[in-house]
Amino acid sequence: MRAHEAGALHAEGYGGPPLYLPYPDDVNALLEQLWPASVIRGRSGALEVAGVDVHAIAREFGTPAYVLDEDDFRARARAFRDDFAAPFHEVCGGADVYYAGKAFLCTEVARWVAEEGLSLDVSTGGELAVAQRAGFPAARIAMHGNNKTVAEIEQALTYGVGRIVVDSLTEIERIDTVARRLGVVAPVMIRVTVGVEAHTHEFIATAHEDQKFGLSLATGAAAEAARRVVARPGSMRLVGLHSHIGSQIFDTGGFEISARRLIALHADIVREHGIEMPHIDLGGGFGIAYTSQHTPLDPARLGRLMADIVEREGKAIGVGDGSGLPRVSIEPGRAIVGPSTFTLYEVGTVKPVVVGDRMTRTYVSVDGGMSDNIRAALYEADYSCTLAGRTSGAEPMLARVVGRHCESGDIVVLDEYLPADLAPGDLIAVPGTGAYCRSLSSQYNHTPRPPVVAVRGGRARAIVRRETIDDLLALDVG
Structure with a gap:
């Protein structure tokens, strides 16, 4: 634990990357184990899932959106079904x-x-x-x-x-x-x-x-x-x-x-x-x-x-x-x-903040946050993310991805390297958000909840539609 009698900002090593997060050789690279099986970077540099470009998903369904690879979900379900059936057959x-x-x-x-x-x-x-x-x-x-x-x-x-x-x-x-x-x-x-x-x-x-x-x-x-x-x-x-x-x-x-x-x-x-x-x-x-x-x-x-x-x-x-x-x-x-889904966000602001006299932290604000993923605030959960809408040749910068809600604890990704030319309007994606994100989501700050978009065979469809302001007001009997 980093501690200092004058406060955390004075502690040695405060603000640096966690030990598990090395400086990347390629800020555009995807860690295969974090993503649905079909996710790749297409020829344009944008992420594709089951043959569908994330820009097409953003245009049709808006952001933020939970994007679920149906075939990946089904394959993981079958794996548990089959890989437990065989060894347990002789046992019980x-x-x-x-x-x-x-x-x-x-x-x-x-x-x-x-x-x-x-x-x-x-x-x-x-x-x-x-x-x-x-x-x-x-x-x-x-x-x-x-x-x-x-x-x-x-x-x-x-x-x-x-x-x-x-x-x-x-x-x-x-x-x-x-x-x-x-x-x-x-x-x-x-x-x-x-x-x-x-x-x-x-x-x-x-x-x-x-x-x-x-x-x-x-x-x-x-x-x-x-x-x-x-x-x-x-x-x-x-x-x-x-x-x-x-x-x-x-x-x-x-x-x-x-x-x-x-x-x-x-x-x-x-x-x-x-x-x-x-x-x-x-x-x-x-x-x-x-x-x-x-x-x-x-x-x-x-x-x-x-x-x-x-x-x-x-x-x-x-x-x-x-x-x-x-x-x-x-x-x-x-x-x-969990691994079958990622959340697609649009960047709203990129704000460098001077922290004490040691470093500058870059805060990247997206159009979602703790209302669509409370786990970081609730469980201190770590997440990764990547620039999703394009590739970049810029140097990596250590960033903190935060949401749009009125809470300082509204953090989506605590530490991640993103390209230094990240700008408002860029799309970023956070993998591993299939479990306990939509289920634990809220309407905090009267924010409508995102849709769940299932993708399979080059086609995307909403299996849970986006909430609207009308949905929120419909419950308000005042």
Whole structure:
């Protein structure tokens, strides 16, 4: 940490580039791992995605805009489906992949997920409504949420979702009441807080004890939840256990501990109650590359490593013979949609600012910001960006890309090298914005939210249209 008794501006090294960001040999070069598969620089120097020039996207749909490569999304979905199915087949009969809709969900994306043979994880009645509108098969839907309302539980049970993930003892009573009223048996999983400190930002670590999700393994709350569910055979059926250790994770160490504890609890519950409990869900949280500092595992390696973990931990407690282990589920969201999307902005101002007596920082303001990507402010998330509308022969300059909102923390990209001739009207693109950008977007400062533009085979179309001022005013009853 850079510190100085007179303040940060006086600290040695303040304002320089982060260690992961070297001075570029070519400021126009693209880091392949950050971008959708089809993105290239065309002959004009402008970025193209699936054969469509970014200038054409800007003209037709305006900026800012989320640009989603449909084939890239589908390919990543298939990779998780296939690369987990094969190694888990001999271990526990296969693996089910639930796309985590909270990363990004709309009707069209729900249809893609269904067509590629994945299941779907939703966490609110609104996300479930999107799935219903898309005609998503109910049996392949998991309903999450730490405070599901009676209306949401009724919505899920009426539609016939395949599993409801119980997050509290209170919720068991709530599901019991609704299921009895509807005359159905609710298939439930218990979300277990397994006590794992995932190596990620504290706001997105979700399996340690001091947070809102799940029922504690250590205190016996998870085992008590199982007893209460099993005691209500007329309204609930316990189908499995669930855990989720966090997000933006780059190794499998946390999953190893989580699997060990979840499999052991699963075996204990089966023995105590003499029931069949066919599933465990190890959650998602697989990381992606936002900058050159990130080194994610590909689905094939993830699948092999996690299958080895489940097999090894099963054998350690005597259930790893291929018949005693429950079928495994995972929940990738970010890892599918995150790299499939970039955000296209137009530069509004380029402002050199003298910082103390040591340096000049160049602030590049774009026509979006924290309303379309809150992650930098919320999670201190790092992003990369590039000049998208042309190439440049100018020297690289260290820049900070900021938004147009009335907040000093409205930062899109904290540090990036951009060409020194960057000017108002230029297009820049920020990769890796498919997950938790549109989903977490807001109308701060009464700013309409951008469209989501899907591109495939040389054609671009809006799958979520741009909000308008009329949309904003329509809710204002004053």
